[in-house]
Amino acid sequence: MVSSVTDTTIPAAAAGISDIDAARLTLRGVSKRYSADPTVAAAVESIDLDIEPGEFVTLLGPSGCGKTSTLRMIAGFETLTEGAINLDGVDISATPPNRRPMSMVFQSYALFPHLSVRDNVSYGLKLKKISASRIAEDVDGILAIMNLSGLADRAPHQLSGGQQQRVALARALVMRPKVLLFDEPLSNLDAKLRVQMRHEIRLLQRRLGITSIFVTHDQDEAMTMSDRIVVMSKGRIEQVGAPSEVYRRPASMFVADFIGRANFLDAEVEAIHGDGTATAAVLGDSLRVPAHPDVVVGDTAQLLVRPESVHLSTGAAEKSERATGDVGRVLNTVFYGSTVEYEIETDSGNLIASVSDPVAADVLDLQSVAHVRVESDRAWLLPDRE
Amino acid sequence: MALTLDPTSTPTQALTPAPRRRTRGTRRDPSVMIIVAIIVVVLVLLLGLPMSKLVMAAFSAEGIAVFTGMFTNPANLRVVGNTMLLGLLVGVCGTLVGFLFAFAQVRLKFRGKRLLHLLALVPVVAPPFAVATATITLFGRSGVITSSLLGINTDVYGLGGLVFVLTLSFSPVAYMNLKGMLENLDPSLDEAASDLGASKARIFFTVTLPMLAPGIAGSFLLLFVEGIADLANPLVLGGDYTVLSTRAYIAVTGEFNVQAGAAYSILLIVPALLVFLVQRYWTGKKQVTSVTGKPSGRAELITAPTLRIPVLVLVSAWVAVTITVYATVVAGGFLKVPGVNNEFTLDHFRFVLAGIGSKAMLDTTVMALIAAPTAGVLGMLIAWLVVRKLGRFAGVLDFVGMLGLAVPGTVLGIGYAVAFLVPTEIFGVQILPPLAGGAAAFGGGLAIVMVFITRSLPPGQRAGVAALAQINPAIDEASTSLGASGATTFRKVTLPLIHSAFATGITLATARAMTTLSPIVFLTTPGIKIMTSQILAEVDAGRFGNAFAYCALLVTIVLAIIGLINLLLRKVVFRGLLRH
Numbered sequence: 001m002v003s004s005v006t007d008t009t010i011p012a013a014a015a016g017i018s019d020i021d022a023a024r025l026t027l028r029g030v031s032k033r034y035s036a037d038p039t040v041a042a043a044v045e046s047i048d049l050d051i052e053p054g055e056f057v058t059l060l061g062p063s064g065c066g067k068t069s070t071l072r073m074i075a076g077f078e079t080l081t082e083g084a085i086n087l088d089g090v091d092i093s094a095t096p097p098n099r100r101p102m103s104m105v106f107q108s109y110a111l112f113p114h115l116s117v118r119d120n121v122s123y124g125l126k127l128k129k130i131s132a133s134r135i136a137e138d139v140d141g142i143l144a145i146m147n148l149s150g151l152a153d154r155a156p157h158q159l160s161g162g163q164q165q166r167v168a169l170a171r172a173l174v175m176r177p178k179v180l181l182f183d184e185p186l187s188n189l190d191a192k193l194r195v196q197m198r199h200e201i202r203l204l205q206r207r208l209g210i211t212s213i214f215v216t217h218d219q220d221e222a223m224t225m226s227d228r229i230v231v232m233s234k235g236r237i238e239q240v241g242a243p244s245e246v247y248r249r250p251a252s253m254f255v256a257d258f259i260g261r262a263n264f265l266d267a268e269v270e271a272i273h274g275d276g277t278a279t280a281a282v283l284g285d286s287l288r289v290p291a292h293p294d295v296v297v298g299d300t301a302q303l304l305v306r307p308e309s310v311h312l313s314t315g316a317a318e319k320s321e322r323a324t325g326d327v328g329r330v331l332n333t334v335f336y337g338s339t340v341e342y343e344i345e346t347d348s349g350n351l352i353a354s355v356s357d358p359v360a361a362d363v364l365d366l367q368s369v370a371h372v373r374v375e376s377d378r379a380w381l382l383p384d385r386e
Numbered sequence: 387m388a389l390t391l392d393p394t395s396t397p398t399q400a401l402t403p404a405p406r407r408r409t410r411g412t413r414r415d416p417s418v419m420i421i422v423a424i425i426v427v428v429l430v431l432l433l434g435l436p437m438s439k440l441v442m443a444a445f446s447a448e449g450i451a452v453f454t455g456m457f458t459n460p461a462n463l464r465v466v467g468n469t470m471l472l473g474l475l476v477g478v479c480g481t482l483v484g485f486l487f488a489f490a491q492v493r494l495k496f497r498g499k500r501l502l503h504l505l506a507l508v509p510v511v512a513p514p515f516a517v518a519t520a521t522i523t524l525f526g527r528s529g530v531i532t533s534s535l536l537g538i539n540t541d542v543y544g545l546g547g548l549v550f551v552l553t554l555s556f557s558p559v560a561y562m563n564l565k566g567m568l569e570n571l572d573p574s575l576d577e578a579a580s581d582l583g584a585s586k587a588r589i590f591f592t593v594t595l596p597m598l599a600p601g602i603a604g605s606f607l608l609l610f611v612e613g614i615a616d617l618a619n620p621l622v623l624g625g626d627y628t629v630l631s632t633r634a635y636i637a638v639t640g641e642f643n644v645q646a647g648a649a650y651s652i653l654l655i656v657p658a659l660l661v662f663l664v665q666r667y668w669t670g671k672k673q674v675t676s677v678t679g680k681p682s683g684r685a686e687l688i689t690a691p692t693l694r695i696p697v698l699v700l701v702s703a704w705v706a707v708t709i710t711v712y713a714t715v716v717a718g719g720f721l722k723v724p725g726v727n728n729e730f731t732l733d734h735f736r737f738v739l740a741g742i743g744s745k746a747m748l749d750t751t752v753m754a755l756i757a758a759p760t761a762g763v764l765g766m767l768i769a770w771l772v773v774r775k776l777g778r779f780a781g782v783l784d785f786v787g788m789l790g791l792a793v794p795g796t797v798l799g800i801g802y803a804v805a806f807l808v809p810t811e812i813f814g815v816q817i818l819p820p821l822a823g824g825a826a827a828f829g830g831g832l833a834i835v836m837v838f839i840t841r842s843l844p845p846g847q848r849a850g851v852a853a854l855a856q857i858n859p860a861i862d863e864a865s866t867s868l869g870a871s872g873a874t875t876f877r878k879v880t881l882p883l884i885h886s887a888f889a890t891g892i893t894l895a896t897a898r899a900m901t902t903l904s905p906i907v908f909l910t911t912p913g914i915k916i917m918t919s920q921i922l923a924e925v926d927a928g929r930f931g932n933a934f935a936y937c938a939l940l941v942t943i944v945l946a947i948i949g950l951i952n953l954l955l956r957k958v959v960f961r962g963l964l965r966h
Contacts, residue, residue: 077863096415098866110864114882123878124868175868 022053022211023088023178030083043069045235054209058222061232071215103172104181111156118152124175146170162193182214231255256304263351264302283326291381300384307354309375328372330364417873432840436801443804444652448645469614469629476613477606479553484560490701492568495687513901516937518551518622520714523724543625556612560605567601607661615794617904631796651797662792718934734935746915754899757838762846762892769850791844795904803908806833830911838899846891853887893948
């Protein structure tokens with residue numbers, strides 16, 4: 001039922017929405033304060049961001065980090081306390097939301113409950129005073145793309161959650177927006193449908209080449225959909241980067257912790273090398289690992305190791321009684337089917353190790369000991385501060 | 387994502403309130419600014435001007451004389467005392483009756499609940515003095531029951547009669563209030579008490595009653611204000627028992643001293659506004675504290691005879707009295723001299739329909755039909771601005787809109803008389819001609835329409851606010867994001883979604899406009915006949931039969947209009963929905 005976008009034979013051109021001209025969006029020093037009281041922290045604090053034409057950018061962060069406020073300022077629903085928003089070089093911060101060439105897809109979909117699917121989708125076009133035949137053509141085209149053709153005369157409440165979501169998307173796309181805004185649009189869907197819709201939205205966005213900004217608190221969504229992820233915390237941008245960069249080379253411990261799962265091991269920085277690596281003493285050994293530029297020799301640092309980069313091996317360690325050096329003790333095991341996870345106690349701190357494709361006979365016993373080995377080229381050394 | 391037609395039914399996905407956010411960005415919207423400007427001008431005309439002129443008149447030399455006389459003149463002091471005593475008794479009795487009905491309705495097990503509900507609400511549609519007139523017919527000096535049946539000589543005129551009539555008229559307010567609270571009480575509280583070993587009676591006194599305390603106090607205050615503000619019944623039934631509203635009426639219409647009338651009304655407005663503010667404060671707090679969600683179940687209905695029998699006996703007795711009184715109103719129109727010469731006749735209806743009565747019917751209906759939709763639209767617009775568009779200013783606008791309910795009708799009428807019998811001037815420049823009085827345009831009809839609008843604005847506004855609060859603000863934003871201006875969004879999205887509240891608003895507005903008397907008596911002119919003031923004239927002249935005929939026709943017209951409005955709105959708005 002939902003495979004429309006993946007294997008549809010209707011080209012976007014036929015729908016009349018291929019002529020979307022992607023826009024460049026620039027945020028300069030954008031701040032938002034809801035309170036005049038200077039002791040109350042700003043919701044958004046001096047954000048700079050450049051979004052390239054056709055790019056899919058995700059604003060990711062925990063609730064209250066300012067991602068939604070930022071999106072709403074871009075849409076025009078909130079005024080800027082400071083700063084400027086430029087669309088293709090033109091400052092739009094004083095333009096009212098209904099005059100901005102952007103469409104928003106809402107978390108609740110915000111379909112008009114008293115209008116049919118067709119009337120929902122044509123709502124914005126009718127306001128533009130376009131000829132009725134042109135409206136019908138555009139609406140039919142987008143409904144076909146979204147695989148909603150048979151549902152045009154239904155009322156929103158007669159649709160499933162996924163269909164409602166696609167109507168909301170169609171209603172936004174039919175306006176040929178220069179920028180498409182998404183406010184956590186997938187959070188009301190069940191887990192399976194959510195994964196499917198991620199895929200659909202991303203494919204459609206790629207094909208139309210439409211500049212998109214997507215707000216979410218779900219790191220999987222951000223990782224799987226984005227060209228670039230903007231990680232936010234407490235109203236500030238922590239890092240902007242491609243998903244792999246944000247995952248492997250996080251700019252801060254906050255980012256490392258928020259994206260994916262992270263082990264932090266206490267490490268002493270012994271040497272810094274010119275190629276972006278450093279040597280650090282960790283787990284009773286000296287490891288040469290990729291390092292953050294701010295790492296300083298002699299300092300303590302934190303070595304970020306993803307659970308899947310931790311390898312455990314039994315053998316010589318079995319005789320050891322204490323967890324020292326590279327020997328760790330199994331505190332807990334959790335069997336997930338595709339992986340088994342261990343919580344291991346070591347000198348450098350407790351860590352989680354994830355072993356994929358486990359066989360029951362190989363699962364380590366509680367309180368048993370094992371050698372811990374870190375894949376050093378996949379680790380990341382971070383300065384020891386928040 | 388079903389369209390929720392009834393604001394109280396389960397809200398679905400699209401209408402689920404999302405985390406509230408003020409839409410600050412739309413404040414720049416010029417269409418919204420224009421709407422705000424228009425509404426401010428309208429509210430100033432409807433309420434601001436009359437109220438400020440009233441205050442100025444009250445503090446003029448003649449007005450001050452009344453204030454100072456208040457403490458030196460024992461007659462005036464007695465008027466104040468009378469008013470407070472009447473309010474107090476009406477508050478207590480009305481709340482008691484309302485509570486008995488609500489308790490029976492929600493907690494007791496018996497047959498005919500829907501019927502009881504309807505009977506409890508009958509006084510809402512009836513014109514105010516129908517009850518007073520019927521009471522005189524039944525219980526007066528030559529009353530059917532007191533004199534003919536029981537052969538006792540009672541004096542119904544005065545405090546006793548007034549308390550009875552006002553209790554009968556206003557107890558539905560307390561009933562609705564307390565019924566809602568009783569229904570929302572979490573039955574698990576009762577179950578918990580019962581689990582701990584409390585008897586039903588003990589639960590009632592230690593759990594139910596304390597939980598209802600705010601509702602009981604709120605009902606008492608509302609009825610207190612209704613009691614002190616009423617004009618029609620004290621005029622008909624008061625006898626020597628003078629209260630502030632009748633005193634103000636006499637000052638204006640008998641002594642032609644509008645300033646003195648203004649001074650008396652200021653004394654009325656103070657307690658009314660205090661109660662209004664207390665109510666707002668309470669309901670504002672309630673939204674934060676006691677609305678915890680749906681009740682976790684349905685309380686077990688009480689079958690124990692110790693509680694059931696006395697309550698049902700009292701309720702039945704009161705129902706019997708209500709039915710008798712209203713039956714008298716209906717039947718009275720067909721009797722030669724109701725209660726004295728009970729011969730069947732159509733003379734009264736002939737008199738009303740053939741004489742000035744038909745003009746009164748026409749004038750009243752036309753004006754109500756102009757005023758009600760205007761008030762309905764105005765109420766919805768204010769509700770929309772309050773809920774969606776305005777930040778800090780919203781509270782002020784909401785407050786001013788609701789003033790039409792808080793200000794006693796007598797006060798409003800005198801305010802209008804003070805403000806609009808003369809041209810409106812600002813710094814000596816005339817900006818408005820006189821709007822009231824026989825010499826004004828439309829024979830003074832404009833001022834009456836304005837009073838109708840003012841009086842019927844609050845119910846619609848309240849219904850609109852409640853309905854809008856249920857709609858996710860994202861729906862408005864979606865419309866904006868698709869390019870619609872604020873006004874377009876209101877017309878194409880908001881209004882269709884709150885149309886049932888709109889219908890309720892217009893319905894209540896019509897009923898209120900057509901049955902209102904107290905502000906009208908100060909504004910009627912020879913050219914314009916209003917049914918309620920005609921009824922008062924007939925009662926004054928002792929022609930009760932004609933009055934009853936008027937009442938019956940008035941209620942018929944009100945019900946017909948209500949039915950018509952609902953039919954029309956349903957047809958227009960539902961056509962699009964029922965297709966699916």
